[in-house]
Amino acid sequence: MLREQPALAGPVASDPVVSRLVSSLAADGPRALEAIRAARAAARERAWALAGDAAPGADGGLVTIDLDATIVIAHSEKEQASPTWKKTFGHHPVTAWAGHGADGNGEPPAIMLRPGNAGSDTAADHIETARLAIAQLPRHLRRKVLVRAGSGGGTHEFLDWLTAKSRRLHCSAGMTITETIAEAIEKVPADAWTPAYDGDGEVREGGVGRGPHRPAEPGRLARRDAGHRPQIAPAPGRAAAVHRRRRPPVHRLRHRREEGPAR
Numbered sequence: 001m002l003r004e005q006p007a008l009a010g011p012v013a014s015d016p017v018v019s020r021l022v023s024s025l026a027a028d029g030p031r032a033l034e035a036i037r038a039a040r041a042a043a044r045e046r047a048w049a050l051a052g053d054a055a056p057g058a059d060g061g062l063v064t065i066d067l068d069a070t071i072v073i074a075h076s077e078k079e080q081a082s083p084t085w086k087k088t089f090g091h092h093p094v095t096a097w098a099g100h101g102a103d104g105n106g107e108p109p110a111i112m113l114r115p116g117n118a119g120s121d122t123a124a125d126h127i128e129t130a131r132l133a134i135a136q137l138p139r140h141l142r143r144k145v146l147v148r149a150g151s152g153g154g155t156h157e158f159l160d161w162l163t164a165k166s167r168r169l170h171c172s173a174g175m176t177i178t179e180t181i182a183e184a185i186e187k188v189p190a191d192a193w194t195p196a197y198d199g200d201g202e203v204r205e206g207g208v209g210r211g212p213h214r215p216a217e218p219g220r221l222a223r224r225d226a227g228h229r230p231q232i233a234p235a236p237g238r239a240a241a242v243h244r245r246r247r248p249p250v251h252r253l254r255h256r257r258e259e260g261p262a263r
Contacts, residue, residue: 037135044109045138056098062146062170064099065109065133069120069152082116092118094125096133109136123157130162134169146170175241185243196244
């Protein structure tokens with residue numbers, strides 16, 4: 001593909017040269033990875049500089065990094081492919097995605113390859129993926145990062161790493177609703193719930209939330225920071241818990257009875 005566009009790509013190495021390069025890199029994997037990551041970070045910093053106001057963090061806001069462990073199906077006996085918790089076969093990498101705002105897609109600054117039987121809430125893997133992703137950002141933005149994760153990232157070890165004072169990171173992670181928490185939620189008065197908002201700033205039908213909320217403002221919505229996310233910072237050194245609930249879709253209600261799930 002590169003050879004077909006010499007005006008864009010310039011001279012391209014021959015196949016034997018590329019083959020020898022791959023062999024050299026494979027001979028010292030850790031050192032090669034370090035060099036490749038440094039080159040990627042330098043290229044990203046240059047690309048974001050050329051993007052100007054369209055680059056993440058150019059408006060002075062936070063750069064959002066979303067972490068998610070996702071299953072990749074394999075249809076043959078590939079290296080590290082194994083049965084997954086979803087009863088499929090393949091790999092279970094942890095991915096990190098840097099958001100480009102409402103008008104963009106995003107890019108993966110880091111992906112940690114893992115076998116299919118790797119856990120969804122392995123703190124060490126979340127820490128390593130977040131570390132690699134932050135290292136890929138331009139240096140002046142590494143203190144202006146919001147790391148988000150689902151319930152798989154809601155572990156003590158990962159949250160302790162994120163909230164270490166030396167990192168100065170913002171973070172948001174899901175949490176498991178235990179019986180104790182569920183009982184506490186049920187005691188919240190009906191008039192204490194506030195509307196939940198979608199990415200366009202409209203009230204989400206059937207959705208309400210409880211926590212440090214306020215209606216979403218246009219500037220926040222432009223960064224895909226909707227009103228159902230925590231938008232009022234808690235006191236220094238403290239965390240805020242936000243609970244959102246919504247009415248299940250009609251097709252799910254059809255399969256339930258008043259006393260519980262249909263059998």
